[in-house]
Each structure stands twice: as C-alpha cells, then as structure tokens.
Amino acid sequence: MKLNLTFTNINKLIVCFLIITSLSCQKEQKYEAVSNNGVFVPTSEIPDSHFLGVSKCEACHKEQFKDWQGSHHDKAMQLADSTSVLGGFNDEKFISQGVTSHFYKKEGGFYVNTEGPDGINHDYKIEYTFGVTPLQQYIVKFPDGHYQCLRTAWDTLKNKWFDLYPNFKVVHSEWLHWSRGGLNWNTMCSDCHSTNVRKNYDFNTHSYDTKYAIINVSCEACHGPGKQHVEDVKRLGNKYASTGTLHMTLNTAPKELVDQCARCHMRREQFSGAFNFEGTMLDHYFPQLIEDPQYYPDGQILDEDYVYGSFVQSKMYKNDVACNNCHNSHSLKLKFKGNALCTQCHVPEKFNAPKHHFHEMGTDGAQCINCHMPGKYYMGNDFRRDHSFRVPRPDLSLKYKTPNACAGCHKKDDEWAWEAFQKLFGTVDSIHFSDKLTPGITRQPNAHTGLLELINDKAQVEIARASAVKALSNYNPENFIDDYLTWLNDKSTLVRGATVDVLSDTNNKGYMNSFLPLLKDSKRSVRIKVFYGLSGLSETQVPDQYKGVYQKVKKEFFTHLNTNSDFVGGRIKRANYYLKQGNIEKGIEGYESALAIDNINNNARLTLANLYYQNKNYKKAEEAFKKVIIQEPEYGPTYYSLALLYAELDRTDGAIELLEKAVEKMPDNIRVYYNLSLLYDKKKDHKNAESSLVKGLKIDVNNESILYALAYHYSKYDQVEKAKNIVIRLVQLYPNNNQYVGFLKQLNSKG
Template structure:
C-alpha cells in the first residue's frame, strides 16, 4: 500500500472565521483620505449625536477613568479558570485582572479596551507580540455578574454525546487582532509580520464610525467647505447610502453581521458581499438542521432564509438606522403591517393572543430574541413562524416555548397544528431532516437531496447547504446536478459552492463548467472555480481558457492571504501548491499553518501525506502523532497513521491506530478494510467481521465486497462467499474480478454448467470492454473444450 493511498484531508476553499473581518493595508490607511467622525459634526451634528452613544459608536471603548465612572462595574471576586484564580479589581482608576496560582500572584493584566455592552462587556488586555487578547472574564449587563467567557463559547451540539471543551483563553481564536478587530474599530491595519508572528495593529477610530458606511470623507469635507454658502456641490465626493439598492444595503451591513470570511483585503460600501466574502450555511454545526442559530452566526445566513427579503425590497436599513437602532422600537408591529396589512384587522385570529399582550407582537413570534450560551442575546432574522415540531425533532428553539417556558414543545405543536394552516411546518421539517442526514453522510435519500438542488427549492441557503455537503458524497449521481448548479443557479453563493464541490472531478464537462465559472461576475464564484481548476493540467486548457484561469487563479491566491495571520490561509495555499505538484511550496505552507496555530489538525495531517509521498516517512509519522496529541481520537489522523505504519510493516502499531479510527467512525471503510488484512494472518473470524463493516459502509466500492467474499471462503463459509459474490456482480456487473472469483469457486466444485452460464451472462453485460469480452470468450472456450 503506497503513500498515495493515505487519506488527503481537504476542506472547502475557505475556512469560516468566527466573524467577517476586513483589513486595509498600511498605505491605504495612511493615504486614503479618511478624516474621522469628528469632521462630520459641523454639518451633521444631529446624526453625530445619534451615532456617538450608539452601540456602533461604542463598539469598542477605552477602559479609562471615564469608562469606570460611566459604567461602575463591580469587582468580580475570584473565579477559577484553567486551574488558576482570576479576579477583576480596581487599582486607582484602572481595571485590572489578577492571575493567581495557589494564592501566589503570577501576573496582572491592565484592561485597555472594552467590546460590546448591549448585553455583555468583554475586555482586552495586551499580551506579547503586540496581541490584544480577550480576557477570560466578561460582564453580563442583564444579570449584573461576571462569567467565564471561554466557557460561554462551548455549546452542546445536538448530535454529540459531550460538550466541546473550552479553548484556553490565550488561544489565538480569542486574539482581538485575529478574530474580531474590524467589526469594532474603523479603518484598521493589522500590520502583521508573518516571520515573527507579531502585530503592530493600528486603527483610525475605535467603534464603527461614519466612514465605515460612507467611505473616506476628507474630499467631501473639502468640497463642502469650499462651496458657496447655501449651495450643495454637484459631486459630494462621498458614498451616498440613500441611493443603495436592497443588495447594497444588505451587503454593507453584512461585512460584520455575517458568519463568513473575507476573500479580499478591503471592502468599500456599495460593493456586493459575494465579491468580498464567503458565507457559512447549514453544513456548519453552529446551526440546527432547520437553520435556527445554535451558535453565534451574525444574522446574514438567517436573513437569506427570510421570505420577506426574497419577495420584497426589505433590507437592513428598513428596520434599523445606520447606527444600529431599531426604527420601530416604539411601534414594533408597524415594521410588518406596512406589507402585511391584512393582519391588522385579524390580529387576534392570526396571533391567537390578545391585543397588547407580548404574543400579539410580530417580532416575538417571527423574530424572537433568544439567549444562547448563557449570556448572549440575538434575534432570529429568518422571520419564520414558530416550529415546535422542529424542537421535538432537532432540539432547535421555538418562539412558543420561549415565552411559555412551563409548557412542552408537544403542547405548542398541538396548538400549531389546530390552526387553519397547521401544516406550515412540514416543508421545513422535510428539508431539515435531509440536512441532518447529509451531515451524517447518510445518502440513502440522495435523490431527494439532488432534486432540491435541481429544482432550486426553498432558498439559496438550503440549496447551498446540500451542494456543499455533496463534497462528502461518494455517489457519482451528484455530478450532473453539480454541473447544472454551477451553470444555472441564480445565487452566486450556490454557484461558488458547486464550483468547490466539483473539485476532484477531472472530466471534460467539469473542466468546461469550471472555466466558465472562472469568468463569473462574482469574485466568490471565480476564486472557488480557480481552486478546483488547480487539479487540472495546464495542457488541458485552450489559450483562451488559460487567460481566464490565470486571472481567476491570481484572485484565488490573493484571497487566501486576505487574512495573513490566519493559519487556514496557508493550509489552503498548501492544498493549492500540492495540486500544482509543487511539494516544496505545499509543505512550506502547511508548516507555516502549523506554526501559526499548532492546535490545528489539518496541516499536520495533509503534510504527513505529502511527506510520505516524497519519502520522508519519519516526518510523516511525526506530524500525525502531533495531530493526535491535539486530538487523540481523531479519525483522519488515526487512519493515516495506521496506513503509514502498516506500509512500514509495523502491524501491531498500525492495528491500534486503525482501531482508533474505527472507534471514531464505526463506518470507516478504509480502516475496517485494512484491519481485515492485518488480522487475517491470525484470526479469520475477525477478518470477516472487519471486511463486512467495510463492504456495508461502502457498497459503491466493489473491492470491499470482493475482499469479504475471499475471507468468507478462507473461513469455510463457501455458501456465504458465493452469496456475497452474486450480490456484488448484480450491483457492479462490470467488476469482472468478482465474475472470475465466482467462476473459480464453481470450477473447484465441478459446476461447469454454472461457470458457462456465468460467463455467458457476463458477455451480455452492457458496457463491457472489447478486451474484457475477449478474455471471457477465451475462458468460455476453455470451459467448452472440457465438455
């Protein structure tokens, strides 16, 4: 078993960061004409007064004497975190976090900045290498208490038996420079130095300022100041958001209010989201299968599931001011009744609640605010009605039980089903169950999933989710659906997903479709196509194609370093170089990813495959063991280590590693198959057992059933082996090894008529090659000569 048989772990073209982040180069920040929010006061005093105290204006605040006086947060008392004691105390006018071990003071951290404040305040303290780190203690403004911030990020995923462990508070994911900067400050430059892994981060202004939405204002201020009194310049030299289209408004807000990742280094208001960002959909475990938020998803994904958005001109600024306030805070139902006027007269019948009760407010049923992970409150922007049956099936929240906490979801579901349109949940329940099955790699109902994509049913989030998860589907029926989606789907998100999921398909059809996508109007589609085109040889492209691919590839390579401090950028760059056949650059990129974030598994795993391929078995083994130090039960690392050790003849160690992989995934066919080979030398019963697992897990791979039949025969189970081979031939009639094997069994038993019938049937198989046909005819002639 050669190194090429190790499992290469790939990911979609982009990893999703916790938030969407954009940065500007140092030169742009210095010379791009941004003049700061105070330059707006003279002409726009009223707007400034509204913005300054808003949660946009105060998205990040210095923790100084003014902050201490305004908020007067209490000291915390000691809190045990990661086996140390932490405490927030005041020293003079400063807030300080102390770190102790067994009552010995280890370190003091002076809090420099605060983030948020609507529901939770988090705080930043300086660490080494220019990092601003989110401290492990945050303040709940509603409960008026301090809490363990890293633990608040731990969620119990529905399909897991145990919670994830909290990340250490000094983990890179909690570094402000890395994860949350540009949604809390304005006109930022991270000034990251890759060689030293250090930051010299700067920004123009704390908080989200006027120029975040209107662009640089220096020229605007100049032309207005130079204009004659009482006149307005024809060209105001600034971005006028009141002229934005629905998509421009949504895009402008979504740069922060989306769980996505950047594919460019900068964004200017008015440009479109999918020219600069990717977006998480329901393949992400931070969503319940029905699309409700389980983790922090920042609105846009749910918003794109909103029928009001797709059927009207509704956009973010319809309901919110540019400073983030609710336009309809005093009259909330007016946000909805301007379109849904029929509900005004029949409000009680529609809501089943009395007027002026909480249940008569549209938002309480259609956009309920929900607390998750104990402290954070977010509103559901999908605007869907309550679905208590989804709570029963998937554990997702529903508005009925958020208010009626003393009642069960079954109680709520019974009431919902008594409504005139009581079956409204059925559609969501149907596709959500399919989402759940696709997440579990259960492709039993693949035809139904493909139909959803083919007919572009429901909404672009649901369709994109299925397209993305098809990457893991081994059934080749998916290809035609993906080829159609990349050409015909109106959503750039779906087309980009199809381009990614076509990766590895080296057919002419796939190549042509990907080349066409590389010239798509949206950058996200182009770079996704370029990633998949990297697996093709340049000689397969025409001269015209080469120009298209070269431009898209240039955009793709730039997209991967839009976040130069993100380990996943270098991981994906490694995959690109590996597909290009440049092992040296690929390994360099993987090692950079591992250096930036040693807790990341995938660079270790993929680099091990490549080290093995170039003949450095020791380094391959070392990196796999490093991966297992991070996650001892990891399926991919255990599987690859087992295959590597087996190749080196270390069968005892290989067996142990492969067993770990099989324990992690009881349907891990490669592990089961290789275990059957290893144990067959001493225990044929076990060999049959493992071969059975492999054959059942991957009925599409005929060699597994063939191996099972071989071990069954060796284990004196001839009748069972014969049955296995008959089924294999029925399922894979062109797999002629099975025909030869069964013919051999028949021949040993002197069943010449059965051999003849088997060969004659094989000759009639549609699609059989001329070479195979000739071989069977010769074998049949030999049988006939025997009489």
C-alpha cells in the same frame, strides 16, 4: 453554551472563526479603481487623511450625530479610562474553570492578573474597552502587535464579572485560549469595531502593525470617507447636490443597503486585501451558507451568524424590506415598540389579533417577535433574535430535531407543539424552502430531487439555492456534473460561488474549461474561488486568451491568502493550493506553518501525517499520528492510519494492536475489519482472520468487499462449501460482475 474540542469539530471551529478577517496593505496608494474588460479590480487602501472624524459630520448633521452618540457603534471600541471602563476593577477576583482573574487599578490604569499563554498568571494592562451593553470586553496588548480580548467580561446589566464560555474548558496551549488566535482583536474584531482598519499582518514573523483611521464605528465607517464630500460642500455651497461620493444614503436601494450593512453584520470569509467601499459586498466577502454547525438544517440560527445570513432567507428581504425599516440607522434602536414595528406593513386587524396568534393580547405570546423571531444567548448574556422571520414548524422539528418557537416558549415537547399547531392552524399551508433543503442537509434518502427543484427555482432566495448546491454534494456531485456546469452561469453570485466550491472538491477535472471564463467573473470572491479550483492547471496549460486575466486573478488570490494567513484555515488553503499544483514539499511546509500557530489542531496534524507518509518520511508520520492519539485518544481514524503505516513497514504486531483499538473506537467502520483480517492472515492466524471478517459482516451483511474477502479466505483454506455460499450471494447481488461468476465456476469445479 458548551463546546467540545474534538477532532471532528476542530475544523468546524476554525471555519466558525473565519468571520471577521481584517484588512491588509503595507503602503498608502491612491484611492481609485480600474476596470479590466468589465472586471472590477480595486486598488489599495484609503488614506486615513480622507476620514475627517465625527466633529466634521456633527457640524451639518446634528440630529443624526445626536442619535449616533452613545450608540453601540459609538461605543464599539474606546481607550480604557475612568469614563469608558464599566467593569469592577476595585480589587475584585473572579474564578472560572480553575483560573483566578484579579481585577485592580494601579497608577491610574486598569489591570488584570490572569492566566497567560504559558499557563502562568501575569499582570496585564487594559488598553481598550469593547462594547457597552449587555456586556463589555477588555483588550490587552501582547508582543508583536497582537491585541487580545479577555475571556472574562463585565455584565453591564447585572454588574458582575462572567465567563463568556462558562462550560468550555480551554487550556493555555489551545488556539481558543484568550491569549491566542480565537480571541485576537487584530483579526477577529478590528475590521468591524473601528473605521478604515488595515490589519497589516506579517506572515513570516506572525506579527501585526494594525492601523485604523478612527477608533470606533464612526459616521465614515458606513458612509465612506468624508473628505471629498466636505470639499464639494465648501466648493458648491447652496448649489450643492449629491455627487455620489457617500454610501448608505437615502437613495441607496434596499438590497444594496442590506449588503452594505452586511459587511460587519455577517459571518463571512474575506476575499479582498482592504475594504475600500468599491465594488459590492461580494467583491470583498463571501457569506457563510446554511450549513452545520453554523445553522440548523432548516436555516434557523445555531451558532452566531450576525443576522445577515438569516435575514436574506426571509420574505422581508425578498420584498425589499431593509435594516432601516425597523432600526434607526444612527441610534440602531428599534423605530417602534412592540407589535407596532410589524404593523407598519402587516394589517393590525388581521395579524395583531387573537384570531391570528391565539394568545391573550398584551402577553408575551401575543408579541410577533416571540413566534417569528425566537432567539438565543451568545457570548454568555447577549440575546440575539433570528432574523429569518419564519412560521414555526413543529412538524420539521419532529423530523429533523430543529427548534420551533411553540415548544421553546411553552417548554413542552415537539409532539405537543405539532398537535397544538394542527388544532389552531390546520396543516401547513405554504411550502418553505426548508421543506426541500433540510432533507438534503440531513442526508435523507432521495432528497436530491427536492434540492434540484430548489436550486432551479429562480424565485427562491439566493442563500437557500446556494446552500442547496452545497447540500447536493452529499449525494456524490459527479452524478450531477451537467447540472453543476449549468449553475456556473447562474445569475446569482452565491450560486456560482457555491458551485465552484463543490466542483473544486471533486475528482472529476472536466470542469476546468468551464472554469476559465469565470476568471472574468464580475465578483472577486467568485474569481478567487475559480482560481483555486484551477490550481491543478499549470500556467503553461492556460489558453492564450486567458493568460492575462489569469495573472491578474493570481494576484487577487495570493492577496486573499495573505489576508487570511493568520488563520489556520488560511494557511491550510495555501498548502492545499501547492498540493494541487503537485508540490508536496510546499504542501508539507504549509501544514507545518498551520500547526505553528495552532499546535493542537488535529485536523491539520492528521493531514500532515498523511503527507509525511506519502513523502516516505515515515518517522515524522509516526510522530504526528502518535501526537494526535495523545491529544485525542478517542478518535479512531488515527489508530487506523497509523496501523496502515506500520503494516507498510512490516511492523505487523503493532499494526494489529492499533487496528484492534480502532475497532473499539469505531466499531461500525468496515474497512478496519477488512484490514485487520489481512494482517491476521499474514501472521497465519486464520481463526482471527476469519473472525474479523465475520464481525464486519454482522455490521453490513451485504458489504461487497467483506463478502469477497471472506469467500476468498474460505477458498484459500479449502472450505469450499462456505466459500460457494458466499459467492452465490455475491452473484445474486451483482449478477453482471463476471469476476464473481467466474469465481463461482472455479469453486464448482472443485466439487
């Protein structure tokens, strides 16, 4: 695995880490929910006393307990002791990326000496273990309630230390350093590795008071608090019948079961302050859609997606196959070995035969999963399979550089794979949603037609339709406003949520009136997205019939912000809310706050620099732009932005110098040549002014702004014939533009 910490993907990395945002609430309240005109409004957290522990469950459910014991859920998190710690702490050293980590024991405890947040080695005591196989991680305690996961982990199969990201150099000041946000247990891990977690993050002090009822993923992490269930059993005895107080039971419908597993097996953003088993998954979380860099453009796994986002793409999910059809719910192991798992449903004579897979029986090539569930290694040694269960498509690989199992397994190129596919199977005999989604995600010309067809095909899987809604924004969403307004009322929550996100980012505010009814949407994630989209609307502008629900959703929105405010992305969202409200001071404060927890985030710093510029704080703007250049000297747009600042301050020489550097860094950016020409002209350097425009024209011979600027330049300096030739081209390109027609008449009058 190799990551490159550049300006262009820092924000993607932040989004990547918005996957497990923990729960937050300061005081214990009654565990209940209320309804407001059909809108689910959950209250606060469940008291820890309602979780009774696995010993209570074992008393009546011995077989299930036996399966669970020793499972990944059981070993999700443990106190570090001689039984739980599997790693080599017998005075062992491990060196990676120039950092030496020394693992040793002292006074009955386990310790590591390694690089800390100041770049200096320190001794840290191991407080907890995380996981059991194929790797085990270790957690240490930091000040202010922060717990951090070491970057060095123990390979439990090969019995050796290894670096989770061996090809990725991270310096101590980066957010991704193990001692900072990227490997922070409180927000990145706790919600899914323990039971009834409350993150309890304090925004003002950047501190945590994280609590949980049970240290690992216990029975009650999935089935809900057992207090009421046990009381009912005691009260009713032999007359006991299910009272509906437990979750994930034998009566749970397949898709509902998948959604309940998804809470932890999904890349997602959190929208509730505390998960309390009320409502549905989409009242608490919203999944990552099929987008770069989390997925390949056809929907195959690229970065970690934690299974759900892949599985809901599949025909399996569509046909009511659930997680427990393949996995034992308690041991998590597969129910059957080899192809027997698949032939539960798929006729063996048809599919588990050479006439289907064209491989010798008993070989790896004859295994269903190797063709239909290829995988990748994550976290160094953890192989995870793609759960979208797709047919290999070498033809798409040739078009879009997506992977296919044929080439991957045989270690040959995509041309070979496609030729072999055609010889064995002929042409592709069914249309997959990726045939319409992939061209749109990769911005192919005219791909919007296929996206529209996909979105409007209600028979397609929701995540594909919602992802197409996002992909359509690549083709200027204002061209499809009427379509987007229609999708606000789509039956699919994912489609509604994606539509709200796209419209919220447009300059066309005509959607406001269409958003207001969605303040009463049945799913909290959509309501909160809608409130954010309405940020430009002052409370006095809210119609009377929506004022009550507006205030309720406002509370949900700020709970959402507070829950995610230990992420840079959460703080930026708060800042953008205030900017939409027209409060630039609060917006600046928000971006400064984001940089306080990630000082090398150049996305945030560049936005902040532009805000300083807009607020006429030119000194701070200049300082911010310069810091971005120092941290990422190859990123051309920063030179361009600072040059515009210098130009406004009449520092023309400095502006020209910066624009020349911008040309080096991004030679295809037309606006750089245009502005460089203006500055040279200002200095009466007519030769370089002309040269800059000519260079720009070589990149795009029909660029309107460059053509006009060059024509004006020639006209201004009495090169009438050159000017006329260019204006003639402009008139040919834009015959309905009266300005160009008039310009040509003016030039003709000069002879």
